[in-house]
Amino acid sequence: MFLxxxxxxxxxxxxxxxxxxxxxxxxxxxxxxxEDNFDPKMYGTLNVSNYPxxxxxxxxxxxxxxxxxTTTWTYWIGAGTSGNxxxxxIPAGGVLKFFDYPTDEVAVWNNxxxxxxxxxxxxxxxxxxYYASGTLSDENPNHFPKVSEIxxxxxxxxxxxxxxxxxxSEERKREFIAEARLCRGLMMYYLLHVYGPVPxxxxxxxxxxxxxxENLVRPTLQQMTEWxxxxxxxxxxxxxxxxxxxxxxNKDYARVCIMRHCLNEGYYMSGYYQKAIDMYNELKxxxxxxK
Numbered sequence: 001m002f003l004x005x006x007x008x009x010x011x012x013x014x015x016x017x018x019x020x021x022x023x024x025x026x027x028x029x030x031x032x033x034x035e036d037n038f039d040p041k042m043y044g045t046l047n048v049s050n051y052p053x054x055x056x057x058x059x060x061x062x063x064x065x066x067x068x069x070t071t072t073w074t075y076w077i078g079a080g081t082s083g084n085x086x087x088x089x090i091p092a093g094g095v096l097k098f099f100d101y102p103t104d105e106v107a108v109w110n111n112x113x114x115x116x117x118x119x120x121x122x123x124x125x126x127x128x129x130y131y132a133s134g135t136l137s138d139e140n141p142n143h144f145p146k147v148s149e150i151x152x153x154x155x156x157x158x159x160x161x162x163x164x165x166x167x168x169s170e171e172r173k174r175e176f177i178a179e180a181r182l183c184r185g186l187m188m189y190y191l192l193h194v195y196g197p198v199p200x201x202x203x204x205x206x207x208x209x210x211x212x213x214e215n216l217v218r219p220t221l222q223q224m225t226e227w228x229x230x231x232x233x234x235x236x237x238x239x240x241x242x243x244x245x246x247x248x249x250n251k252d253y254a255r256v257c258i259m260r261h262c263l264n265e266g267y268y269m270s271g272y273y274q275k276a277i278d279m280y281n282e283l284k285x286x287x288x289x290x291k
Contacts, residue, residue: 055167055168058167058173061156061160062156062179062180064152065153065179065183065184066183067087068085068088068149068187069087069088069089069183069186070087071089071090072087072090073086073087073090074086075087077149077152085145085146085149086143088190100260143190143195144195146187146191147198147199147200149187150184150191150200150201151200151201151207153180153183153187154184154203154204154206154207155207156180157180158204158205158207161177174238175239175240177234177238178234178235178237178238178239178254179239179248181231181232182232182254182257184231185227185228185232185235188224188227188228188231189228189257192225192228197218197219197220197223197224198219198224199218200224200227221268222268225261225269228261229258229261229262232258232261235249235251235254236254236255236258239254252286255279255282255283256279258276258279259275259279259280262275262276262279263276
């Protein structure tokens with residue numbers, strides 16, 4: 001059995017004094033150390049006037065264009081899109097697209113995860129409206145928001161074009177622009193095959209033109225085909241033959257993109273089939289099947 005000692009009047013007074021002292025210390029700390037009623041203070045800014053300013057920052061800025069082509073399950077890039085965009089190469093959207101196969105006799109990728117993630121790796125185009133796993137929802141978005149990402153790519157390209165040659169050499173600047181334009185061309189290539197021609201901003205000067213931004217009229221098939229080819233051909237001309245990092249596009253991949261695009265659109269675009277043959281001849285003998 002434990003007996004508790006009685007609390008004396010003197011002890012109670014001491015406890016109250018200690019509490020009062022703590023209150024005064026807290027008030028003094030608040031009055032002396034906090035300013036403007038906890039209003040946040042901004043000690044710097046990040047905007048077009050101070051980023052990017054170095055060659056490394058321009059390169060990092062350009063690298064954001066690769067995000068839709070990574071295997072990250074979801075991503076967010078630029079304004080106008082949410083953080084649940086699916087990349088082009090994740091299983092939910094079909095790792096390989098049906099229109100990139102040389103034949104319709106293909107093995108369908110279907111692992112049975114709640115309905116089968118085979119969209120567009122199978123000739124079942126009733127699902128094209130979703131182009132993601134399952135039913136269209138916040139968790140399973142379609143790819144149409146990538147139309148606004150084209151504007152983001154165009155802004156990146158415009159920013160690179162304005163980079164001072166005192167910061168980025170002319171050769172490096174062209175290489176960075178070539179990578180960004182190859183990414184943009186590839187985005188337009190996929191959008192064309194999933195949704196047909198869609199209104200896009202491909203001129204940096206149009207990014208501040210309200211009439212261009214509000215335009216919802218589809219371009220012609222030939223116009224969008226030419227936009228894609230212009231980006232691919234610029235990349236083919238200026239992109240690096242080899243890259244310092246794995247996963248970054250090079251001149252051979254630009255050849256592959258041109259070849260695929262020309263084979264798809266050559267039935268109505270003059271000279272495209274011959275261009276595809278030219279790209280094939282440049283690639284022939286340089287690669288073999290992985291053993």
